[in-house]
């Protein structure tokens with residue numbers, strides 16, 4: 001990727017913050033209530049550190065190799081893992097991130113708990129929901145999420161903190177909002193069950209094109225890449 005100039009980042013950041021703040025205002029929330037996470041795939045370390053200096057407090061990577069290559073060079077920041085995680089890579093990321101957002105199978109949860117136990121830690125996780133029931137996407141189907149939460153909540157070294165989703169891309173706002181609303185309803189239903197060992201407090205949804213909509217439908221963690229860093233060149 002071509003390096004972003006400081007001026008370009010500043011412009012992007014200001015535009016994102018304006019949209020973020022007006023979405024917060026429309027639902028009577030403040031920036032204490034909703035986390036703006038910078039999705040940093042393909043973004044170089046210098047640019048990420050610049051974003052941190054401007055006020056970004058949370059970053060997320062979706063590939064293990066990329067996370068490992070940047071991890072040691074980042075200034076202090078909360079790192080999340082937000083992509084599909086293979087069970088054999090769990091040991092590589094578990095001591096580097098504060099939250100794994102993308103737990104999409106019982107098998108993966110079991111491995112995270114096992115690796116966490118080895119290190120004497122409790123790992124915070126979100127369960128990913130395939131809210132559009134798309135063939136191409138990872139995550140638990142909406143019908144399976146309750147039983148998944150119940151089973152995974154019994155694993156010793158995990159704490160389920162909420163749900164994450166990447167909804168289908170929709171043509172119109174109303175269709176997009178419907179998926180966000182379905183997620184919010186699942187989130188509230190699970191939270192109200194007060195299952196032992198869980199701390200259901202995070203609903204992670206909304207990206208560059210729709211994070212304002214997601215906030216209006218109850219998201220309290222949004223993941224923004226392109227709107228901050230510009231279009232990426234995928235090799």
Ligand SMILES: *Cc1c(COP(=O)(O)O)cnc(C)c1O
Nearest residue numbers: 039062082207208223224225226
């Ligand atoms: C890349 C990515 C994002 C950010 O997407 P943009 O459309 O670039 O804002 C959010 N979540 C996940 C899981 C991603 O991989």
